[in-house]
Amino acid sequence: MNAMTLLLRNLIRGPSTVPFPFGPAWTPARMRGRIEFDLAACTGCRACEQVCAPGAIRFDKTPEGLRFMMWHNSCVFCGMCNFYCPTDAIHQSNDWHMAHAVGDKFDMAIREVIPYTACTGCGNKALASAPNPVGVVPPFTPEEIEQQRHLCPACRKKALAERGAQP
Amino acid sequence: MLASNTPLAVLLFPGGLFALGLGLMLKGLDRRVAARLQGRVGPPLAQPFYDLVKLGRKRTMVPDIAAQPVFLGAPLIGAVTMLLAAALVPIPGVYAPNPMLGDLLVLLYLLAVPAVVLMIGGSASGSPFGAIGFSREMALMIAYEGPLVLVVAAVALRTGSFSLNDIVAYQKAHGSFLFDPVMWPALLAFLAFYPANLGIVPFDIPEAETEVLEGPLLEYSGPALGLFKVMSALKAVVVLGLGVALFFPLAPDGVAGLIVHAVKLVVMMLIGVTFLRVSMGRMRIDQAFSFFLKWPLALSIASLAIVALA
Amino acid sequence: MTLLQTLTEKARQLAVRSPWIYRINAGSCNGCDVECATTALIPRYDVERLGCQYCGSPRHADIVLITGPLTTRVKEDVLRVFAEVPDPKVTVAVGVCPISGGIFRESYAVHAPVDQYLPVDINVPGCPPRPQAIIEGVAQAIALWRERI
Numbered sequence: 001m002n003a004m005t006l007l008l009r010n011l012i013r014g015p016s017t018v019p020f021p022f023g024p025a026w027t028p029a030r031m032r033g034r035i036e037f038d039l040a041a042c043t044g045c046r047a048c049e050q051v052c053a054p055g056a057i058r059f060d061k062t063p064e065g066l067r068f069m070m071w072h073n074s075c076v077f078c079g080m081c082n083f084y085c086p087t088d089a090i091h092q093s094n095d096w097h098m099a100h101a102v103g104d105k106f107d108m109a110i111r112e113v114i115p116y117t118a119c120t121g122c123g124n125k126a127l128a129s130a131p132n133p134v135g136v137v138p139p140f141t142p143e144e145i146e147q148q149r150h151l152c153p154a155c156r157k158k159a160l161a162e163r164g165a166q167p
Numbered sequence: 168m169l170a171s172n173t174p175l176a177v178l179l180f181p182g183g184l185f186a187l188g189l190g191l192m193l194k195g196l197d198r199r200v201a202a203r204l205q206g207r208v209g210p211p212l213a214q215p216f217y218d219l220v221k222l223g224r225k226r227t228m229v230p231d232i233a234a235q236p237v238f239l240g241a242p243l244i245g246a247v248t249m250l251l252a253a254a255l256v257p258i259p260g261v262y263a264p265n266p267m268l269g270d271l272l273v274l275l276y277l278l279a280v281p282a283v284v285l286m287i288g289g290s291a292s293g294s295p296f297g298a299i300g301f302s303r304e305m306a307l308m309i310a311y312e313g314p315l316v317l318v319v320a321a322v323a324l325r326t327g328s329f330s331l332n333d334i335v336a337y338q339k340a341h342g343s344f345l346f347d348p349v350m351w352p353a354l355l356a357f358l359a360f361y362p363a364n365l366g367i368v369p370f371d372i373p374e375a376e377t378e379v380l381e382g383p384l385l386e387y388s389g390p391a392l393g394l395f396k397v398m399s400a401l402k403a404v405v406v407l408g409l410g411v412a413l414f415f416p417l418a419p420d421g422v423a424g425l426i427v428h429a430v431k432l433v434v435m436m437l438i439g440v441t442f443l444r445v446s447m448g449r450m451r452i453d454q455a456f457s458f459f460l461k462w463p464l465a466l467s468i469a470s471l472a473i474v475a476l477a
Numbered sequence: 478m479t480l481l482q483t484l485t486e487k488a489r490q491l492a493v494r495s496p497w498i499y500r501i502n503a504g505s506c507n508g509c510d511v512e513c514a515t516t517a518l519i520p521r522y523d524v525e526r527l528g529c530q531y532c533g534s535p536r537h538a539d540i541v542l543i544t545g546p547l548t549t550r551v552k553e554d555v556l557r558v559f560a561e562v563p564d565p566k567v568t569v570a571v572g573v574c575p576i577s578g579g580i581f582r583e584s585y586a587v588h589a590p591v592d593q594y595l596p597v598d599i600n601v602p603g604c605p606p607r608p609q610a611i612i613e614g615v616a617q618a619i620a621l622w623r624e625r626i
Binding site: 198202205206207208209210211214216217218220221223224225226228380381384385386387388389392 | 488489491492493494495496497520523525526528530532533534536537539561563564565626
């Protein structure tokens with residue numbers, strides 16, 4: 001009897017099939033999908049490289065700067081990089097439309113370079129990465145972030161000490 | 168009434184293209200309705216037709232260890248036999264088969280051929296799954312052929328003839344057997360028989376995908392597999408048409424009779440095939456075998472006894 | 478066009494609507510296999526609308542779904558079963574394991590990427606990919622299949 005009521009209910013209510021691919025598909029807002037990388041917010045701490053489970057993230061030191069590379073075909077979309085990134089420079093969107101032809105395999109990658117710059121304090125070569133905000137009280141303002149970006153690590157420490165915040 | 172001009176009857180109407188079209192439409196309707204009953208959308212109605220065309224465009228790969236003539240000949244024999252059988256089934260009000268072609272007994276023999284051909288093709292392919300399918304199909308055939316023969320004997324005894332035309336004429340004169348309580352055990356036994364003959368869940372253990380990797384059909388591909396699909400579509404038309412002719416053949420003449428026949432086939436299929444397919448699980452071969460040796464066999468023996476006494 | 482050409486073209490257009498799917502598990506953890514099963518079996522993501530049908534034999538297949546990094550244990554069998562799929566066929570690598578090895582990339586028993594042994598056509602990254610993502614990959618495979626049949 002249970003089967004009969006179930007079949008009748010299916011007939012009356014109609015199919016419960018989602019319309020995709022002939023219509024839009026609902027995506028939850030917190031779905032762990034494609035990785036997005038915000039170059040300006042990256043501190044170059046390489047925590048994401050450390051915690052990446054399949055090793056999809058790689059940092060290389062090149063003459064131009066610190067190169068960030070991640071490959072979506074190695075990523076397992078676990079969200080660890082997002083969790084450990086201090087500035088959320090690397091984070092996941094909820095985009096899951098990543099099916100591609102095999103010829104585009106190596107295009108499913110993010111390649112960005114944090115450039116070297118000359119330190120405004122002492123003139124040495126410095127990496128133009130965002131400052132690490134962990135433990136900084138009160139938090140950096142956007143102008144301070146921009147200022148610290150163009151300082152070498154020694155000058156950054158000096159600026160922090162002058163500011164009176166915990167390093 | 169259209170008398171049968173034999174080659175045309177076999178190739179065009181009611182055998183051949185007409186039966187193939189009707190059979191494919193029945194299968195498409197079955198898939199669509201089964202999907203709706205399960206809460207899905209389901210394939211378009213012409214899907215079996217697309218499947219057949221696609222199979223025709225691929226190539227048949229023959230295994231190295233297969234007995235090639237038997238492997239390739241088996242589906243051909245099955246499809247041709249079902250073409251002939253479709254010309255033997257009367258469409259009441261429209262088509263009466265030529266008595267020279269054959270009667271009910273010939274039809275019974277022809278109906279046994281698809282199962283045999285499936286078995287032989289499966290074992291000729293040389294694969295162990297084919298061998299398993301062979302033995303299971305044989306066991307199931309033994310189980311369901313018994314009730315079929317007894318039901319046919321009961322109907323023939325009641326009407327006094329083995330000719331399908333005479334059976335249809337008798338029911339025109341005395342009322343169809345659907346409303347005759349004496350024939351109800353036979354009707355029930357036939358209702359139990361035809362899902363097994365058509366290879367429908369719960370009786371499709373010989374060619375189950377999840378059990379024996381499709382059994383005898385495992386090694387077939389391309390046009391040979393297409394011929395098996397043709398055979399199965401034609402068999403559906405033949406078996407359901409036989410059921411209609413045996414139990415409720417009353418229909419008006421002409422095109423209306425054709426439409427009524429199609430509607431009857433659809434109703435029989437929806438009850439015995441689609442509804443059963445979506446609501447039951449598959450029986451094991453020993454369960455299916457013992458099922459047939461219990462109620463359907465008892466019902467068919469009882470129907471024969473009742474008809475003999477009445 | 479001659480009559481034969483017209484008929485062949487018409488037959489091709491009809492044949493395109495019935496791609497049959499076969500799934501090969503090349504040492505997968507079964508996550509992607511479960512997602513593949515959900516695209517076929519449950520009413521919510523019905524793949525039969527597209528004319529697809531999961532078949533039980535490689536000889537009936539048109540679209541081959543491969544899951545799993547190619548482990549050493551099944552490598553020979555996978556290659557043998559793949560050779561039984563008749564042409565024309567389209568191969569879809571489901572999940573990141575067949576594309577790069579995924580999380581098992583540095584294992585000694587894994588022979589990813591699969592496309593150094595088999596001709597793969599479509600990649601569907603994800604671990605596992607969403608059923609909708611697999612359907613999207615299958616839809617792209619059907620588009621490729623239309624050109625090959």
